[in-house]
Amino acid sequence: MQGPYRAVKVTDDVWWVGAIDWNIRDFHGYRTQRGSTYNAYLIMADKITLVDTVKAPFREEMMARIADVVDPGRIAYIVSDHSEADHTGSLPEVIAAVRPEKVFASAVGAKTLPELYAVGAEITAVKDGQTLSLGNRSLTFMETRMLHWPDSMFAYLNEEELLFSQDAFGMHLASSARFDDQIDPAILEYEGATYFANIILPYSPLVLKLLEKVRAAGLSVKLIAPDHGPIWRKDIGGVVGRYARWASQKPTAKGVVVYATMWHSTEKMARAIGEGFAAGGLTVKVMPLDAVHRSEVVYELLGAGAVAVGSSTLNNNMLPSLADCLTYLRGLKPQNLVGAAFGSYGWSGEAVRHIEEILVAMKVEIAAEGIRAKNVPAAEVLARCTALGQQMAQKVGERLAPC
Ligand code: FEO
Secondary structure: OOOOOOOEEOOOOEEEOOEEEOOOOEEOOEEOOOOEEEOOEEEOOOOOEEEOOOOHHHHHHHHHHHHOOOOHHHOOEEEEOOOOHHHHOOHHHHHHHHOOOEEEEEHHHHHHHHHHOOOOOOEEEEOOOOEEEOOOOEEEEEEOOOOOOOOOEEEEEHHHOEEEOOOOOOOOOOOOOOEHHHOOHHHHHHHHHHHHHHHHHHHHHHHHHHHHHHHHHOOOOOEEEOOOOOEEOOOHHHHHHHHHHHHHOOOOOEEEEEEEOOOOHHHHHHHHHHHHHHHOOOEEEEEEOOOOOHHHHHHHHOOOOEEEEEEOEEOOEEOHHHHHHHHHHHHHOOOOOEEEEEEEEOOOOOHHHHHHHHHHHOOOEEOOOOEEEEOOOOHHHHHHHHHHHHHHHHHHHHHHOOO
């Protein structure tokens, strides 16, 4: 009896045969509040080709979707565009079941896969720009190193003008809808930006170079098929334009206040700085870390102009929730921010200095010396916080002013 899993037609010759993960909520520190998909694609060419596989626990779902189109034993080629386990966890078992003629990956991927698994097949390395004949169809490969792993590459199906883009242009979004035009554009924008901020952000300069390379090559793209989330068939210009905008990290008139508070004194300072941002003309997001997740903070910082970071002092340091968030942010390397530190303390008050050190290491421009409040901030301290917010807003305004 046929099971519940069906393939979804993408073009006459290409089928989505991936898996939907309705449950996942954490992706190495990134909160995936809407779950995810692991997309795999079947090209029904003379040489039937599987592009990417799925996370190990979803192998049977993928195999069932493949079997909905063709006997999996007829797959001739497997292409691995990206070695991370959400796309290769099932690869060794798929290879064992299918016994393909060949498995292809980038040069780095061909080295990486055997370091991750007993793959059970020789991996054939393909070069940047190389075209692989599938008989009546062909794939051209494009290395996309560090987007977001050293092994990453795109595969372009020439006859369909379809770009298999692995993680790029993807998003974590579990849905029964497979195409961009079937999903609320506001959700696409939000989840796409959250994905970019939490995964791609540190590699922004490489994104800009890659977009330029694709433009220079004059590549016509009718469909973008990423490894997570919907397939782009309607708003390709929109998603490519958003990537260019996000990767440029141009600041906007927006200020973010992120803080951890013990007995609400640091919170009072945070709110006062937020009022200063607003008075200075910024749109404001005040983010208490006992209520928001680090993933939301980095989403809000995408394109922000200012960030004020605060913590109470606990045992000569910042509160653990802020240390967690700053470690995460530092790795993601947000650019072009004006910053400042603040926080309350009882007797030692080192947190503000520690925050400033991290902001400097992140290359945030420190707008002014941090503000410390002993115990509960007095009205005069709160007035200084508001003035700090205004001063930071002014600096953002100067950066935004035309030269
Ligand atoms: Fe979706 Fe980098 O793996």
